[in-house]
Amino acid sequence: MEHSELDDSEAIAAVVCAVPGVEGLHAGMFGEVATYLPGRRVPGVRLGQDWVQVHVHVHVSLLHDAPVRATAVAIQHAVIALFDLPVEVTIEDIVPPTTEVSTHAG
Template sequence: MSEPHQADLIAAAVIAVPGVAGLHAGMFGEIATYLPGRRVLGIRTHADEVTEVHVTLLYGAAVRDTAALVRDAAAGVAGGVVDVTIEDVVAAPETTAS
């Protein structure tokens, strides 16, 4: 198995941030890192050391605080400048009692 790509590592760090529901690929699915045979949605890296991160937040998460945490998490992996875009807000998934 090959080493994970930097985009995979950024995605994992961002998804682990409290309040993040997931990554978001943009309106037309254009926000992605294209790798052989697959895409990492919601993460776009540029040669000039700028990384774009597009996320969906959980309802109730503080937008600015969560965006700052996302920026810090992504920058910890990628370094350089990280631009964060909040694309959507969703309700937390309902849990069902068994």
Template structure:
């Protein structure tokens, strides 16, 4: 496994554990991904000079606080600049 794939996977796991994150989000056109041999890591884009994290957040949590918590969590994994993009709000009310 390459450093890039390991980082993308570690970021994905870390972000999913942040309170208020409903899911990683691949973007409106599926462009927010890290492409790896034989697979993709949706919602995480690891580049040579930056990291982008795209996600859906819970509508019951403050969006800015959730995005800041994601940025803080990801910066513990890399020295690259981290951009967090909130793509969607997820309704926490379960449907029948």
């Protein structure tokens, strides 16, 4: 199977989601950050190109206890290890813990 730029967005999504502290990809406030593939889309990952080279935009939600800067750097390193491209990371949301609250007093 030939490896295309669009397939790359799925590989990027997988490595980003594997970074500790990442809750998931985030498509932006209006769903504008995505890569569109035949019959599906990869939210939170967009490959762009300026006059010089291709670059990667990754938008994520982090778990509430994840160190923001360190997690963003870990995301950059994970993507760069896969594709040696510049990576811009945007933290869109911090997700609170999902703990169940007991309804009985006592």
